[in-house]
Amino acid sequence: MNQNFVKSAVAATLLIAGTIGFSACSSSDEQKGEASAKKVEKQTLTNVSYDPTRELYANYNEVFKKHWKEKTGGEVEITQSHGGSGKQALEVANGLEADVVTLALEFDVNAVRDAGLIEDGWVKEFPLNSSPYTSTIVFLVRKGNPKGLKDWGDLVKPGIGIITPNPKTSGGARWNYLAAWAWAENQYNGDQEKAKDFVKKLYANVLVLASGARGSTTTFIENGQGDVLLSWENEAFLALKDYPNDYEIVIPSISILAEPSVAIVDKVVDKRGTRELATEYLSYLYSDEGQHIAAKNHYRPSNKEILAQYKEFDPNVNLFSIERFGGWDKAQKTHFSNGGIFDQIYEKK
Known part of the structure; x- marks a missing residue:
């Protein structure tokens, strides 16, 4: 048999094998890349709040997960922490990582600000002095x-x-x-x-x-x-x-x-890359859906038209x-x- 023909056949075989191997590797790498991208899409958010909001945020978080999925295609896992508002502020100031705080009053958020975690001017970051719902x-x-x-x-x-x-x-x-x-x-x-x-x-x-x-x-x-x-x-x-x-x-x-306050914990979200998520989480509290959730959990919506739909709230207080x-x-x-x-x-x- 012609030696040149043999050499050509071997080379072709090696080329085909290499191509198949390269294609397999490429396919594998692509799959890994897709899996990695999907993994990155799931973010986590921690909301440190005060005692009586347990039921409110249990409801709101489920609705927000759906909203975030529809808006971005991404998944979000939300962790809640509850306790006395002053105590919760102290915990965050001392190292408990929170992407957002939803506390009972402005002073407690200021305590987190004074620890260097929240930027000045936070109270104007969201409507109505960053108070999406009220109580009395x-x-x-x-x-x-x-x-x-x-x-x-x-x-x-x-x-x-x-x-x-x-x-x-x-x-x-x-x-x-x-x-x-x-x-x-x-x-x-x-x-x-x-x-x-x-x-x-x-x-x-x-x-x-x-x-x-x-x-x-x-x-x-x-x-x-x-x-x-x-x-x-x-x-x-x-x-x-x-x-x-x-x-x-x-x-x-x-x-x-009573005007509970909400704020982004700037130092944490910038470190974790969750600013967009945290901003949307607090902003959506002002949406019609967020306001109805607040009302159904017996907080007074800041939206006066929605507030008027709930007769349990005495308007003459x-x-x-x-x-x-x-x-x-x-x-x-x-x-x-x-x-x-x-x-x-x-x-x-």
Whole structure:
């Protein structure tokens, strides 16, 4: 046989084998690349929130996952953390990684900002001072209101057992305290000493100071302690839903417009590459779908047209804003800082 023919045949065979091998490798590499791309598409997001938003975000997260999938084609896994708002802010400031915080009040977000994790100006990053939903403070009493509690003045009567969280750790507790203080200011024509004395008497009737609002709800409902729970409106509605024959809500003559705050934790999202995801997560709270979810979880939507569709919310509640106290920084310094008025009036039992 011609040697040149043999050499040509061997070369052709090697070329074909090499081509097949190259094609196989290319196909394998392409498959790996596609798998890798699909893997990259799934992102994670951590939302550090406060106590009473557990049900709200359990619902919202499922809706948002679907929205994100439709918008980007990507998957997202969302982790939640809940606790007293002040405590949660401290946890984030001390290293708990959060892409977003959804806390009970502006001051707690500022605490994360002061730790260098959130940029200045965060309060204007989203509409309505970055407060997509609101609430207020009401009284939750046992069915029939056996102690006849109608307004703040009734809470200082002898023998009344009050359940409220600790203002040093709970955002909701600070709203409770300031609502009581504002009532006393009105009652005593702005006399600060009389207001201070009233709030001191109120806290003398407090049986248990839990670290967060959900802990206080547990104390009142599951443990059966106290005559009245100073409660977020949304928490009170949840109690009525679960125990319709056991409790009722009393709306005091004056209360406070509680404005929970949301913010992107800039330092974390820039490190993790999740800024776009975090921005959409908080922005979608303002969408019609997000607003309806808030309302169905008994938070007052910031969208007035959607709010009007939910008849459970009394539109005639007499609400004042935190500006009555000069904003949160001033209120915190005056009332809740170490050595502030709360420390002066509260005696541990």
